[in-house]
Amino acid sequence: MPDITHQTAPTRFAEAGGNSYAYRRFGKDASGDVPLVLLQHFRGNLDNWDPALTDALAAQREVILVDYAGVGASTGTPATSVTESARHIIAFTEALGLESVDLLGFSLGGFVAQEIALIRPGLIRRLVLAGTGPKGAPGMHGWRADIASHARARVNDAEDLLYIFFAHTETSQALGKQFLGRIFARAENRDEPTTVAVRDAQYDAIVEWGIPDHAALQRLTGITAPTLILQGDDDLMIPTKGSHTMAGLIPDAQIRIYPDAAHASLFQYPAEAAADITAFLA
Template identity: 75%
Template sequence: MSTTHQTAPTRFVDADGVTYAYRRFGRAGGTPLLMLQHFRGNLDNWDPALTDALAAEREVILVDYPGLGSSTGRPARTVAETARQIIAFADALGLAQVDLLGFSLGGFVAQDIALIRPHLVRRLVLAGTGPKGAPGMHGWRQDIADRARADEPGGEDLLYIFFAHTETSQAKGVEFLQRFMRREQDRDAPSSLTARDAQHDAVLEWGVPDHAALQRLTGITSPTLILQGDGDLMIPTKLSHLMAGLIPDARIRLYPDAAHAFLFQYPGEVADEVSRFLS
């Protein structure tokens, strides 16, 4: 039986004094897809319906940032530092080139990696994310922030933050909660409050209004796919259009009746879209 999201063992690799926890599964050969997670997210916060669908076409690599989940080290307080940490992880695995998918905070990190190490990134997928310094990026609206930064966020908090406040989207959210809790063996460690606070600093620093920072996007040379829900409650959807206009080789797709975690609401459709783009 082939390895899946549920059965892939947690592996470890050392780089620059950090032991990175990661999982690697799917069809070997070709360019692997490295996936970067959202605020406070660990290896188990990915939707197995999404990762397994992607892994049917290519090798998928999931990783915990330093100081989060089962990775050791100090959590970074800036996106730029996180980007260099992930580059060190890629070097430690001997990855000469990857396709890169960044979700939310992971999308911030992915943008910086594509600028710092352009030859590493063959193709770039930016999901539910936004550009540095853009209007509306400096922190989240209060109801979202309160739930995202809760000491122990529960299922109701995830449904509120991640899914549109409609009956249909919330029902899809409940299905996601059932899927991502299904793995019972070798589950990842929860992320600490120290990691939460460090990542929140990074999110706020990234969002400080800075019109000039938007010009950085014109330096991204990787073909880029931008995906988002049409009513994101965490990062304004209009910023996906802004990124699509500034990144030289970019295309955009919005998903209806969806908020921040559109990729967990439409895992099959998103996997198909991403696979077509990467192929």
């Protein structure tokens, strides 16, 4: 029987709190290893994960991709706050009977991952925060106009994703185009596209998270899970300096900054990111 991969993993559903959560579960189920749950970016669904990253991670451990409530094929109303999304994902893990997980949050998913680590610290063994930032930090209150116009376009096309996710250099844009080829390679049983309602609800959550609040930064000192922070050296959506702030305040944190990269550094350098994440989780 052929191995199940990112491209062939079936979409399953878990019922929790009146919502039906769409998810895909695949990879090496090593005895004693907890699964790695991945939380997606603004407007992202199951098919927006890079197969080059997820398959490399799945070679070493079991991977679970999940849509937030109301996103993609998941039912329910999209959350308008990070805390609401965090509680939804906690309910999802309970529905699967998961008592301990490793958690990787990218962008908005990183906000949610931080909140889960604070609300339910016993659930998280190790935490990976990629292309994300801390609540209330400087430069987090919304996006600059050009990024917002591309990120909040009624339908995100390839040009929008290249603009907001990758550095505006020839090398980064070329790697971005390779990423786009990979995420559209799955031909059958693709996830449902995200809606304008999802866009608006998630943007509200992002803006609220970024309201300047110096005191909120102290929340990071309550994260007890060992944490790996990944980001590009010039993130156009979430200031890279926020990653250094997180690394300084989370008690057991390490940081890796990728060169010539912007928001989606883990998709620009999927092999390197997978190796860094795998080594950290091991």
